[in-house]
Amino acid sequence: MSIRPTRRSAFAAILLLGGTALAPTPAGAETVYKPIDSTMANQTIVLTGRDLTIPQVIAVARHGAKVALSPEAKQREADNYGLLLEAATEGISVYWFNRGAGDQRETVMFAGDPMSAENKPKIEAQQLAEFRMAGIGAYGPEISDEDIVRAMMVVRANAMTWNAPSPQLAQMLTDLLNKRITPMVRSRGTLGEGDLAQLSDVGATMVGAGDVWYDGKKMKAADALRQAGLQPIQPFAADINALTSSDAYATGQAALLVADAEGALDWADMAYAMDLTGMNSSITPLSLVVQADRPFKWLNWDAARVLEMIKGGYLFDADEKRIIQDPESLRASSIRQASAWDAWAALRDAVIEQMNSSDHNPAVHVDVGPGDSWELASPQMMKYYVKGGPESHGKHGYIVSNANWDPYPLANKIEDFTTALANMDVAVTLRIDRFSNPFFTVAKASEVMKGGMFFDGGGYTPVDIWQDIQNLSNRVVPEGQSIVATVEDLQAQTRIKVVNARGVVDDTYALLAQDLLVGGYWMDVRKTEDGSRNFGPGPTAAWTALRKVAPLNPVAPPPKPVGMMVTDFIMATPMSSLYSGGPAMPATDPLLAGSAKMPGGGK
Numbered sequence: 090m091s092i093r094p095t096r097r098s099a100f101a102a103i104l105l106l107g108g109t110a111l112a113p114t115p116a117g118a119e120t121v122y123k124p125i126d127s128t129m130a131n132q133t134i135v136l137t138g139r140d141l142t143i144p145q146v147i148a149v150a151r152h153g154a155k156v157a158l159s160p161e162a163k164q165r166e167a168d169n170y171g172l173l174l175e176a177a178t179e180g181i182s183v184y185w186f187n188r189g190a191g192d193q194r195e196t197v198m199f200a201g202d203p204m205s206a207e208n209k210p211k212i213e214a215q216q217l218a219e220f221r222m223a224g225i226g227a228y229g230p231e232i233s234d235e236d237i238v239r240a241m242m243v244v245r246a247n248a249m250t251w252n253a254p255s256p257q258l259a260q261m262l263t264d265l266l267n268k269r270i271t272p273m274v275r276s277r278g279t280l281g282e283g284d285l286a287q288l289s290d291v292g293a294t295m296v297g298a299g300d301v302w303y304d305g306k307k308m309k310a311a312d313a314l315r316q317a318g319l320q321p322i323q324p325f326a327a328d329i330n331a332l333t334s335s336d337a338y339a340t341g342q343a344a345l346l347v348a349d350a351e352g353a354l355d356w357a358d359m360a361y362a363m364d365l366t367g368m369n370s371s372i373t374p375l376s377l378v379v380q381a382d383r384p385f386k387w388l389n390w391d392a393a394r395v396l397e398m399i400k401g402g403y404l405f406d407a408d409e410k411r412i413i414q415d416p417e418s419l420r421a422s423s424i425r426q427a428s429a430w431d432a433w434a435a436l437r438d439a440v441i442e443q444m445n446s447s448d449h450n451p452a453v454h455v456d457v458g459p460g461d462s463w464e465l466a467s468p469q470m471m472k473y474y475v476k477g478g479p480e481s482h483g484k485h486g487y488i489v490s491n492a493n494w495d496p497y498p499l500a501n502k503i504e505d506f507t508t509a510l511a512n513m514d515v516a517v518t519l520r521i522d523r524f525s526n527p528f529f530t531v532a533k534a535s536e537v538m539k540g541g542m543f544f545d546g547g548g549y550t551p552v553d554i555w556q557d558i559q560n561l562s563n564r565v566v567p568e569g570q571s572i573v574a575t576v577e578d579l580q581a582q583t584r585i586k587v588v589n590a591r592g593v594v595d596d597t598y599a600l601l602a603q604d605l606l607v608g609g610y611w612m613d614v615r616k617t618e619d620g621s622r623n624f625g626p627g628p629t630a631a632w633t634a635l636r637k638v639a640p641l642n643p644v645a646p647p648p649k650p651v652g653m654m655v656t657d658f659i660m661a662t663p664m665s666s667l668y669s670g671g672p673a674m675p676a677t678d679p680l681l682a683g684s685a686k687m688p689g690g691g692k
Contacts, residue, residue: 175484176475184450
């Protein structure tokens with residue numbers, strides 16, 4: 090089983106028009122592995138450590154694109170590695186290298202030159218032993234989605250260019266991605282503040298230990314490496330630290346979250362446009378008169394976007410039957426959706442910042458000296474100043490301990506987005522039900538339509554989906570447990586937060602499918618009332634596509650619940666493939682602008 094139903098298995102947890110909830114996978118049952126499609130295997134993403142984008146993560150994680158380090162990134166890693174070796178040679182204490190980790194931070198692991206005849210074999214043996222300890226601290230279930238593991242790996246490969254891995258470690262991480270050797274990784278065992286357990290499973294693969302998925306087939310890591318023409322590495326120096334001291338497991342999933350959420354928000358705007366058309370709504374809340382009163386850029390943008398979708402439609406014609414004011418859930422939907430977009434953009438920016446910077450301890454910086462900042466010249470900081478020598482090719486710098494693996498800038502944004510999305514979803518749930526009230530529709534569907542499948546609003550399914558969203562959107566209670574001899578006493582719980590957020594996005598797709606069925610049905614009602622009515626380019630395109638998936642008068646029973654079929658459809662179909670008009674998204678940093686536009690519609 091997977092750690093949480095993903096977009097491809099969201100239906101296992103909810104009722105969708107007659108679908109039944111599936112029981113949990115029994116302990117010890119065979120994992121149903123979900124491999125990627127490898128449609129971009131002929132493309133190569135160059136990792137610089139500075140400008141990795143979310144579409145690039147998606148290309149690697151979900152579509153098999155290959156990766157290569159830029160010359161600058163390779164040189165930076167080499168310089169950092171040399172500085173690490175030189176620091177030990179100069180007698181400088183380095184956390185998790187010549188000193189231990191956690192509660193062993195003051196334990197001397199070795200003294201002097203790490204390349205000496207005495208030290209080198211000891212360090213090699215110690216590193217190899219740690220790499221072979223697959224899954225220590227981790228526990229099940231196994232991650233069943235290949236894209237999660239590959240997202241973690243590409244994020245780590247990119248950010249690791251700011252750290253001090255050995256050349257063989259850095260090369261093997263890219264080789265595993267390029268040969269599509271995906272380590273078997275367990276989903277639990279991280280507190281969301283340093284994903285040591287999951288990245289340790291990747292390390293085991295590098296030395297030929299544990300199990301992997303090679304081109305979608307499970308086998309021993311040693312066999313996969315041999316078949317792919319790779320040799321197990323001999324890790325050295327601080328390689329176990331260089332690989333595992335990171336939040337890449339959470340960050341990679343957050344990148345997938347941003348990609349999937351953009352598709353859901355796109356469809357939310359389209360579903361709203363269809364609902365307005367189906368309700369015979371007043372468009373006054375979207376008008377310039379209203380928007381000028383509240384110049385929030387995302388509110389104004391979303392209102393303008395929905396207006397463009399329905400432009401030219403019958404809602405702009407006078408209609409004596411149209412009521413002056415819609416229910417609040419319909420009037421305020423643009424505000425709720427714009428607020429979700431705002432939170433999405435903040436999350437997107439945080440993810441991009443996180444995966445293009447170091448979340449590693451210790452921090453390694455070459456060519457930084459005492460004259461660069463006043464505190465660097467202090468006696469305390471000079472204890473960690475590497476003057477430079479043969480191992481560093483004369484380069485100087487600092488290696489200092491830190492708390493950079495605390496992911497709160499990202500973790501907070503994940504929960505903020507989850508909350509905003511849930512507040513959007515409650516409006517969607519309520520407006521679906523408003524279609525069942527003739528006070529708002531000023532018509533009864535049963536009196537207009539004859540035969541066919543009726544979706545005139547309300548019902549059990551939207552409420553069931555909403556209840557799941559409501560449960561998942563509760564903010565995670567702050568936690569701090571004193572562990573590792575009380576050295577590590579804060580936990581960010583990012584693993585839980587990102588899993589909950591992805592669950593809310595999954596459920597949002599299912600809820601929007603229900604909304605599309607209701608809004609589309611009422612568009613049929615309005616067209617039946619008056620065949621001359623036009624709905625505008627957006628709703629017309631989506632309505633036409635919907636009827637191909639869910640015909641109003643099917644000639645045969647559908648192969649599975651209609652809600653599930655429509656959910657499948659919107660997950661696989663970018664809204665932009667049906668309608669691409671409207672204003673550009675509010676401006677942001679050039680690297681971030683449009684960063685989450687997905688190839689092939691996401692998953």
